[in-house]
Amino acid sequence: MGDNGTEPRDTLTIRDNRTGRDYEVDILEGDVIRSMDLRKIKVEDSDFGMMAYDPAFTNTASTHSTVTYVDGGKGILRYRGYPIEQLADQSSHLEVAYLLLKGELPTEAELEGFVSDVTLHTCVHENVEDLLEGFPDDAHTMGMMVSAVSALSTFYPEAKNVHDPAVRWQQIVRLVAKMPTMAAYACRRLRGLPYVYPENELSYTSNFLNMLFRTEAKDYEPNPVLERALDVLFILHADHEQNCSTTTMRAIGSSHADPYSAVAGAMAALYGPLHGGANEAVLRMLERIGTPENVPGFIELVKTKKERLMGFGHRVYKVYDPRASIIKRTADEVFEVTKRNPLLDIALDLERIALNEDYFIERNLYPNVDFYSGMIYQAMGFPVEMFPVLFAIPRTVGWLSQWEELLRDPEQRIARPRQIFVGEDERDYIPIGERG
Numbered sequence: 486m487g488d489n490g491t492e493p494r495d496t497l498t499i500r501d502n503r504t505g506r507d508y509e510v511d512i513l514e515g516d517v518i519r520s521m522d523l524r525k526i527k528v529e530d531s532d533f534g535m536m537a538y539d540p541a542f543t544n545t546a547s548t549h550s551t552v553t554y555v556d557g558g559k560g561i562l563r564y565r566g567y568p569i570e571q572l573a574d575q576s577s578h579l580e581v582a583y584l585l586l587k588g589e590l591p592t593e594a595e596l597e598g599f600v601s602d603v604t605l606h607t608c609v610h611e612n613v614e615d616l617l618e619g620f621p622d623d624a625h626t627m628g629m630m631v632s633a634v635s636a637l638s639t640f641y642p643e644a645k646n647v648h649d650p651a652v653r654w655q656q657i658v659r660l661v662a663k664m665p666t667m668a669a670y671a672c673r674r675l676r677g678l679p680y681v682y683p684e685n686e687l688s689y690t691s692n693f694l695n696m697l698f699r700t701e702a703k704d705y706e707p708n709p710v711l712e713r714a715l716d717v718l719f720i721l722h723a724d725h726e727q728n729c730s731t732t733t734m735r736a737i738g739s740s741h742a743d744p745y746s747a748v749a750g751a752m753a754a755l756y757g758p759l760h761g762g763a764n765e766a767v768l769r770m771l772e773r774i775g776t777p778e779n780v781p782g783f784i785e786l787v788k789t790k791k792e793r794l795m796g797f798g799h800r801v802y803k804v805y806d807p808r809a810s811i812i813k814r815t816a817d818e819v820f821e822v823t824k825r826n827p828l829l830d831i832a833l834d835l836e837r838i839a840l841n842e843d844y845f846i847e848r849n850l851y852p853n854v855d856f857y858s859g860m861i862y863q864a865m866g867f868p869v870e871m872f873p874v875l876f877a878i879p880r881t882v883g884w885l886s887q888w889e890e891l892l893r894d895p896e897q898r899i900a901r902p903r904q905i906f907v908g909e910d911e912r913d914y915i916p917i918g919e920r921g
């Protein structure tokens with residue numbers, strides 16, 4: 486028996502005190518009700534019916550998903566059921582990409598086939614180079630990337646056929662393959678260096694590093710420790726369920742736009758400093774702080790809301806972000822090869838002081854994935870403008886996995902939230918000469 490003496494059942498009874506009427510709605514899996522079930526709650530038959538107000542979707546599930554599981558209270562992150570720690574330790578980015586996109590870990594033959602497909606599609610049309618030439622010399626690499634990715638839809642017009650699974654897969658392979666090439670081109674454009682074409686015998690990350698850092702004078706040999714570190718960072722960034730950019734990807738995908746346009750939109754959402762632009766913002770913040778002696782003063786500014794501690798806090802994680810713990814370990818490995826990034830001392834001090842301050846404890850603010858990643862990227866030689874791009878390359882896999890899931894989901898329709906209109910009621914147009 487339940488507390489009210491009735492047989493327990495998976496429904497929720499809602500009493501509308503305006504009318505005294507009771508409504509019973511089904512509880513789905515977990516503690517979830519369908520918002521549409523609220524619609525039957527009305528005072529008058531002609532009313533629209535009850536709806537939920539949820540700015541920023543803080544308590545609204547927009548989909549069922551089998552891709553990524555996050556438990557923000559326990560610090561758990563799993564891709565298709567596999568703990569992120571195991572994947573970061575034992576897998577590779579392309580194997581994780583296959584897992585996210587297909588739902589299962591590949592066999593050896595499947596992985597070989599996927600890697601070979603991706604490798605064969607790394608080249609981009611020469612006109613993409615012309616496109617990049619049109620940007621100002623100091624153009625931000627993320628701005629160039631958003632434009633270049635959306636431009637790809639003009640090179641592959643068949644991508645519009647989003648209802649054909651084979652066409653979809655072809656674009657998925659192209660996007661996974663071409664993102665590093667376009668990112669490297671954008672970076673070299675920023676630095677005023679000639680483009681380096683992809684080389685098929687190199688691994689995904691090694692090829693990327695080669696396209697970025699090889700100079701004309703001498704061959705560049707990617708360091709295996711740095712190559713592996715980048716691969717681990719790519720694994721950690723590959724997906725994170727229904728975040729801002731993924732929600733954008735799904736919203737654009739729900740109108741059946743081609744995936745290049747949708748990924749460009751998702752990248753634009755990622756660019757913001759509250760999301761994937763945070764890694765760049767962290768670096769700029771650490772540079773502004775300058776020395777560990779300035780850390781306590783900066784923390785005071787954060788507590789009085791004059792500053793925001795970039796790389797801290799998360800909508801979902803209320804404990805240490807599991808990705809940040811892995812990144813911290815990876816940083817140690819990278820700094821053994823490169824010079825230790827002097828900004829690390831400032832970051833470690835910020836973390837130590839912040840984690841002992843009531844302001845951060847009460848709000849459950851811990852380092853997130855962006856807090857330490859920028860210092861690794863900087864030590865590896867990436868310009869700061871590349872940091873959000875380094876987030877976008879692996880996240881493309883997550884966006885595409887979620888897009889594929891969306892298009893296969895019969896419950897999904899064009900995304901179209903409601904509003905509560907609080908503007909002016911109807912009023913008559915006043916000719917301009919008669920306005921006060």
Ligand code: CMC
Nearest residue numbers: 758759760761763793794795796797798799800848853854
């Ligand atoms: N520094 C100082 N105060 C903060 C911070 C921060 N980084 N993050 C949250 N707070 C405070 C916020 O001011 C609020 O305080 P109060 O209750 O007094 O008004 C409280 O904590 C709750 O914060 P919120 O802004 O309501 O939380 P949110 O869930 O809307 O925002 C967030 C999440 C990630 C946007 C935010 O924590 C933030 O701006 N962090 C810094 C930017 C950042 O590192 N972003 C990367 C996120 S992880 C990578 C990714 O997935 O994109």
